[in-house]
Amino acid sequence: MPESARSPFDTLIKHFEAQGLSVHNAHRREAWGADLMRPEVCTRIDQEEIRKADAFVALPGSPASPGTHIEIGWASAFGKPIVLLLERGRDYTFLVQGLHTVATVEYVLHTDVAGALTAVDKALHQAVARRREERGER
Numbered sequence: 001m002p003e004s005a006r007s008p009f010d011t012l013i014k015h016f017e018a019q020g021l022s023v024h025n026a027h028r029r030e031a032w033g034a035d036l037m038r039p040e041v042c043t044r045i046d047q048e049e050i051r052k053a054d055a056f057v058a059l060p061g062s063p064a065s066p067g068t069h070i071e072i073g074w075a076s077a078f079g080k081p082i083v084l085l086l087e088r089g090r091d092y093t094f095l096v097q098g099l100h101t102v103a104t105v106e107y108v109l110h111t112d113v114a115g116a117l118t119a120v121d122k123a124l125h126q127a128v129a130r131r132r133e134e135r136g137e138r
Helices: 003-018 039-052 066-077 094-101 114-134
Strands: 056-058 082-087 105-110
Touching: 003 114, 039 066, 056 066, 066 082, 066 094, 082 094, 082 114, 094 105, 105 114
Parallel strands: 056 082, 082 105
Antiparallel strands: none
16 A cells, blocks of 8 residues: 555554554554455454444545445444544545444544544544443443
8 A cells, every 4th residue: 555545544543542542454454455364364353353343433435445335334233433534525425425324423524634633533432422322321
C-alpha cells in the first residue's frame, strides 16, 4: 500500500492508541500488503477481532473497498457501535449511506482524517452511548 493510502489509517491508529485503546487493523497486521495472510486465516482473524471489539471505526472507501464492506457487515451483525468516515465529495454505496437505519452508526464527513479526529472521538462516544442505551446499559 502506498504511503499516501496508508496515511489515514496511520493517523487513526496512532490517535486511538495514544488514548490507550487497542486497535486491530488488518492492513498493519499484513505489513501494508507486503506480508499477506492466506484468505482462510485472515478471514477468521478479522471476524474474531470484530466480534471482540467494543466498537468499529472504518473508512469504507470510494470506490468501495470490498473487504471493508464485509467487515462493516460483520460489525453491524454483531451489534457493534460503528463510526464511518466518509470523505466529502465522494460517492458511497447505498448500503453504507443507509446503514444507520438498521445499526448503531455515526458518520463523520471529512476532507482530511487528521483534521477530523475531534469529530471522530465525538462520534465514537455518541455511538457507544447510543448502543448502551439501546441495550438498557448505563
